Amino acid sequence: MRFFTFIISTFIFCIIVHAQDSKKISEKYFPDFNIDIPTPAFDKKKGFTNYSEMMLFLNKWCEKYPTKISYQFIGKSQKEKKIPMVFIGDDNLDNLKVCFMGGLHGNEPASTESMLFLIRNLLEVDTLKSISNSLNIAIIPMANIDGYEKQSRYASNGEDLNRDHTKLSNQETIAIKESINKFSPDVMVDFHEYKPYRADFVNFGEYGTTSMYDCMFLYSGNLNVCPTIKTVIEKTFLPPAKLKLDENGLKYHNYLSSKHKNNKIYFNLGSVSPRSSATSFALGNTISMLMEIRGVGLNRNSFKRRVYTTYLLAHSFLKTSIDNSEYIQSILKNCNNFPEKITIKYKREKSNYKLNMIDVYNNDIIDVDIVLNNGLKCENQTTRKRPFYYFIDKDLSVVTDKLKILGLNIDTLKFDELFELESYKIISQKKSSVKFQGFYENIVSTTIVKEQKVLKKGTFVVPMDQRKSNLAVETLEPEMLSGFLRFNVIEPNDIQKIYRYTLNKKL
Ligand SMILES: [Zn+2]
Structure with a gap:
């Protein structure tokens, strides 16, 4: 009705x-x-x-x-x-x-x-x-x-x-x-x-x-x-x-x-x-x-x-x-x-608000009661430690090519090297129910697993002390609402090829 x-x-x-x-x-x-x-x-x-x-x-x-x-x-x-x-x-x-x-x-x-x-x-x-x-x-x-x-x-x-x-x-x-x-x-x-x-x-x-x-x-x-x-x-x-x-x-x-x-x-x-x-x-x-x-x-x-x-x-x-x-x-x-x-999930402040609008019938300005989700007053729900570097497997150049377009400088490892790393483990995964820009979004949640791993020569390195590094945060972390996984730039399996390095030690 x-x-x-x-x-x-x-x-x-x-x-x-x-x-x-x-x-x-x-x-x-x-x-x-x-x-x-x-x-x-x-x-x-x-x-x-x-x-x-x-x-x-x-x-x-x-x-x-x-x-x-x-x-x-x-x-x-x-x-x-x-x-x-x-x-x-x-x-x-x-x-x-x-x-x-x-x-x-x-x-x-x-x-x-x-x-x-x-x-x-x-x-x-x-x-x-x-x-x-x-x-x-x-x-x-x-x-x-x-x-x-x-x-x-x-x-x-x-x-x-x-x-x-x-x-x-x-x-x-x-x-x-x-x-x-x-x-x-x-x-x-x-x-x-x-x-x-x-x-x-x-x-x-x-x-x-x-x-x-x-x-x-x-x-x-x-x-x-x-x-x-x-x-x-x-x-x-x-x-x-x-x-x-x-x-x-x-x-x-x-x-x-x-x-x-x-x-x-x-x-x-x-x-x-x-x-x-x-x-x-x-x-x-x-x-x-x-x-x-x-x-x-x-x-x-x-x-x-x-x-x-x-x-x-x-x-x-x-x-x-x-x-x-x-x-x-x-x-x-x-x-x-x-x-x-870094913030992984946030909540917008919700409040009631009186919005002035023009009534199209009598052309008067009236008060309209609305519900406001205030994106200028967001609150943290999930945070993670900010990594000092992200590492990305060398076959995931689709990711680093886009990071470069976004203005990030990317290095590569000069030789094979053992690191103490954080990797992502997907604990839930689904597709969005409606299409956005012609595709279904990947909605995942992950936990972080610590591991020791040898990364190959040629692995991409994203230093996080650069001006545009917050764009790496918003595109690489798997839960991000406009991230590369969510937007099908990579598949859920590919997330295993992205690592976080959180030790405060210069490479
Ligand atoms: Zn416009």
Whole structure:
């Protein structure tokens, strides 16, 4: 019966949303900005900037300012379109490095358009020109070109590129990871848009609700991420950004994603999973954020407002980076003092929360009672000693190849050697009941067994005193939710070929 109520109310919701066309709500709460944004999409009445328009735009600025801006192709999309990464600024080694990305989801056009607007302004607007003297900036404006060209979220094979940051099964994700790691940013921001009208919201209000926030901030609460990264985001980066948004009458909140499960709606706050960009880059000891602008499904409604909101955030993050350059560098350096324990399992804090939303029937702002799983307040459930090295059998190069793409340095043993090691013994094992990105996940639990073993010459060695070592933790430990075993990069049997070395003795 509840299921039918859900179906019927979803249907009614769709009719209402369709009938109102969301235009009244846009007019009342999200009026468009009357500003000039000289980028390709605004030269036309319909549609968004396509790939060739973007390339013309970039080439125009490279010709006009050859010493200030350049780009490199970092790889190709599945349909063979070359992906540009734009560089602006002084590559003086002491300057802080900031990397921005747009268009990883192809149906979130404000992200790409705002990156083009930012590029233009950094070169043309007098008050912004000095920014590039103090920072080293890299921008990937259209990360998922094939998706963007048809305004689809997905890559051309139907996969979601922002769920591929550990499995790395798409050439776009590999190109993005390799090029960003090569650039090695201190600050990384991935710009997106979110869907404000969701079937999940149909049970709220009279006939459903829609989100009221122009933008939402996502960052990592993963317990293996260096904790000061979250502090710097909350105390240093977000306050001035919020101030800018306030000045422009824009509303914001921390990012909430809704999940429908067993006839109940849950909201998740914060990012915990390294399969997505926010946590993936944070695990590599980078200040990492993901910005969600209210936009998916709105076509060109309030498009200038959406682009300008994204631009204001990007601009604010650049300014904060300059103002706190030394502080950020020292924080990130201290993150390389790793703790003794790693988190294997965690629990998010669950609480009741009142969320302001717009009622789509009468267009009023109402309080909605929701259940919140707070990923920014996680608690340890299972921990393990952090190893000083992982060893990986030499026939498991599929694993080390992916670790290299994630930015890790890998050594090999120069001769056969006896070690006191920890290996994994699987005590329970099953497949997930539903497919994720086309595959069933391996769900295992293990115990640790100590053993003495001779490892062969050529065995891979992953030193855990390196900057990106937390990515090894999250991919190699067998229980990890986005790990290589879980995501079928390796089979359960292969876990016997990965060892932990926990003695505090340099190799
Ligand atoms: Zn997105």
